[in-house]
Amino acid sequence: MAEATYTIRLDTLEVRMGLGIHAEELAGPQRVLVSVAMTCAYPAPPEDRIDAVVDYDRVREGIHAIAVSGHVMLQEVLCDRIAALCLADPRVVEVTVRSTKPDIYPDAQIGCEVVRRRGQ
Structure with a gap:
């Protein structure tokens, strides 16, 4: 059977952390939203077992x-x-990570997105 490719998503995970360069950001943790999309390649469609796929719990x-x-x-x-972290699993061939700080501005969320591919 041919290789099977899936996109595993973890969307809008909310964490509290120190992030940023401004005085108010250095003063303490803030809400940060993280979304991840991992393109995973398996030799064949996976069996119905967690060890057959990339575990988003990890x-x-x-x-x-x-x-x-x-x-x-x-x-x-x-x-x-x-x-x-995501690319540490060899089955992940590409990952898109987005972070968003929703509470910095009253009229906008600010964020960053990166795409990394295996071998980059």
Whole structure:
């Protein structure tokens, strides 16, 4: 059977973390929303077992661990750390990570998105 490709999504995970360069952001944690889309390649359509696929529980727990590991100045760095976490599983061939800070401006959300491919 031919290779099977799936996109696994973790959308709008809310974490509280230190993120940013401004004084109010350095003063304490803020809400950050994280979304991840992982393109996963399997040798064939997976059997109905969690070990046959990329486990999004591991990704969710990893993002929470990153959030509590210390202040991050830039959203770009946060997105790259999450992308590296996802690409640690060799079945992930591409990942898109988006972070959003919803509470900085009263009239807009600000964010960053990165796309990383295996081998980049």
